[in-house]
Amino acid sequence: MSIRERLSGNEAVAVAMKQINPDVVAAFPITPSTEIPQYFSTFVSNGTVDTEFVAVESEHSAMSACIGAEAAGARAMTATSANGLSLMWEMIYIASSLRLPIVMSLVNRAVSGPLNIHNDHSDAMGVRDSGWIMLFSENNQEAYDNTLMAHRIAEHKDVLLPLMVCQDGFITSHSIENIELVEDDKVKEFVGTYKPSHYLLNNKEPIAVGPLDLQAYLFEHKYQQAEAMRKAKEVILEVSKDFEKLTGRKYELFEKYKLDDAEIAIICMNSTAGTTKSVIDKLRESGVKAGLLKIRVFRPFPAEEIAKELSHLKAIAVLDKADSLNAVGGALFTDITSAMFVNSCNVPTVNYIYGIGGRDTKESDIESVFVDLQNIANTGKIDNPYRYLGLRK
Amino acid sequence: MAYNLKEVVANKPSRFTAGHRMCAGCGAPIVGRMVLRALKPEDHAVISCATGCMEVSTFIYPYTAWTDSFIHTAFESTAAALSGVEAAYNSLKKQGKLPEDNHTKFIAFGGDGGTYDIGIQSLSGAMERGHDMVYVCYDNGAYMNTGIQRSSATPRFADTTTSPAGKVSPGKLQPRKDLTKIMCGHHIPYVAQTAPVNNFKDLYEKSEKAIYTKGPAFLNVLAPCPRGWGYPTDELMDINKLAVETCYWPLYEVIDGRYVINYKPKNKLPIEEFLKPQKRFKHLFKPGNEWMIEEFQKEVDDRWNELLSLEELTNKQA
DSSP: OOEEEEEOHHHHHHHHHHHHOOSEEEOOOOTTTTHHHHHHHHHHHTTSSOOEEEOOSSHHHHHHHHHHHHHHTOOEEEEEOHHHHHHHHHHHHHHHHTTOOOEEEEEEOOOSSSOOOSOOSHHHHTTTTSSOEEEEOSSHHHHHHHHHHHHHHHTSTTTOOOEEEEEETTTTTSOOEEEEEOOHHHHHHHHOOOOOSSOTTOTTSOOEESOBOOTTTHHHHHHHHHHHHHHHHHHHHHHHHHHHHHHSOOOOSEEEESOTTOSEEEEEETTHHHHHHHHHHHHHHTTOOEEEEEESEEESOOHHHHHHHHTTOSEEEEEESSOOOSSSOOHHHHHHHHHHHHTTOOOOEEEEEEOGGGOOOOHHHHHHHHHHHHHHHHHOOOSOSEEEESOOO | OOOOHHHHHHHSOOSBOTTOOOOTTOSHHHHHHHHHHTSOTTOEEEEEEOSSHHHHHHOBTTOOSBSSEEEOOOSSOHHHHHHHHHHHHHHHHHTTOSOTTOOEEEEEEEEHIIIIITTHHHHHHHHHHTOSOEEEEEEOSSBTTTTSBOOTTSOTTOOBTTBOBOSSOBSOOSOOOOHHHHHHTTTOSEEEEEOSOGGGHHHHHHHHHHHHSSSOEEEEEEOOOIIIIIOOGGGHHHHHHHHHHTTSSOOEEEETTEEEESOOOSSOOOTHHHHTTOGGGGGGGSTTOHHHHHHHHHHHHHHHHHHHHHHHHHHHHO
């Protein structure tokens, strides 16, 4: 029997970490992810977990310590947000290039500047090409479930890549909602034990990690990383199937909500999907064939699979909660339209930059997007594909 | 047991092997090798090394000069990465996930760039958190790996590529940072300053103490650079000796806050003796620049006298 609880997104992740019982957690506080190491520290101080908690002096050191711990042969986890991730940036690339399956909880928040502590996805978008697997979560349940699946995916011998579980700062991290937890022993069995084949602490087989890697080899090593990312897609689906057997909760690369018979659709990530679903339900009552494609797996990007689901649509809106400041749309938009082009899917598609710095995204905002999409579907015309939603003029 | 170089070399094979690409006449590899010789042969070590000469010359894929486990992450993350390794060891040991006969020691190496400057935050953090590790700074007094740029360890008046001695500038304008003292301010069990002199006795004994003192320890080791300092490669050991005999680089240790000066020269040599063989100080000997040598001497004297009084003060308290 699963356990019914009421937890915030941060609590849910902390509980998942408690159940995973990693060997090392190294973290530095930053709003809105601070609660995760806080809750976790209480588990450590009460002896609920076997973890060594390293209260580092910065996020740069948090990721460095996780790299050291994971390379040493331990399971290492951390949590951060926004500028914390920015400060880690150098080590983020090093973690993935060393093929260390570190798991991070990223509670999404706007990256400075100017300083803002509220939600958008500019932190995650800054590391989208760093070689980390990136899972996005609509609510506390998904943040919890994704965290439970994380190690199985990251530590798979065909993958060996670090993984971050994203959720929206404050919107889900601080909202208390109902949640179904898996029993401790079942989590333990599902996650399994970490058995690295080579590790620093193996005195029978010393290893060297992190070489100077010059023209003769770096290219091939980077190709191996890319291959691992390509293989990760299959592993994610495999682990998700096992998770469904355990919990009955189904996860794939993305979630389709009333998409199959839809004429117009929104593509987005994290909590906005919840708002969108609610609007879709209302629109459906009045006969508008609206649908949603919610990205769960952003890296590896399931380009082909997404494109296949879009060809029947008459108009699409991609919602980006971070502006790429490149004058031609956000990162998700670029990825989606690239996926569509390469897979010969020709549907009018527009981009909305929205929710920057925690600007509320209300049902009326999502409704206005669907109205725009109906116009595009009817006229086949797009005057400007690069749009803003909720921006004061 | 009294120290005997021949016995140490005969009984303890080098854990840092030949074939690395460090320059002839460089102080760093001899420091690295001697520090590791202080390990008990039965102990395993994990070495964390900062980006710098030592890293790029000893671990070029697919070759490594290190026989122990080794990790390089980045320039400034050496101590933090090693604190993660040490935390992993404690966690896995506690949980019975490592064999009982696994005894691992944790040693970090960084140059003065990676230690005094870009890595000081992660070093300070690791020392304050009390990880059982030794951080060894091989101090060659500038960013040598990138081509002799000034660091906060560069002595005043030294000619470097970012503090060149020119028509209106006498070389580096600022006095060098006293990192050893900053480390003492962390109130860790063992801090020492040493140099490879006198058959490596001081370096070896301090390394042994640092490695086998429970908790964090810091060693600041003089490691001259023939390219940056401008001396013939075969004069490395002479330069080390002059640094000690002039009290430019005093040999001392601070054990639980108590200062012990390990060598007090009977005839403290004038600083010119240390400066003269080095091209980076050539301009100090031009007519009209006598004031530079005077000020250099004053700085050395002031720091030496301060050290003497710290020794007196802390031993009185004890």
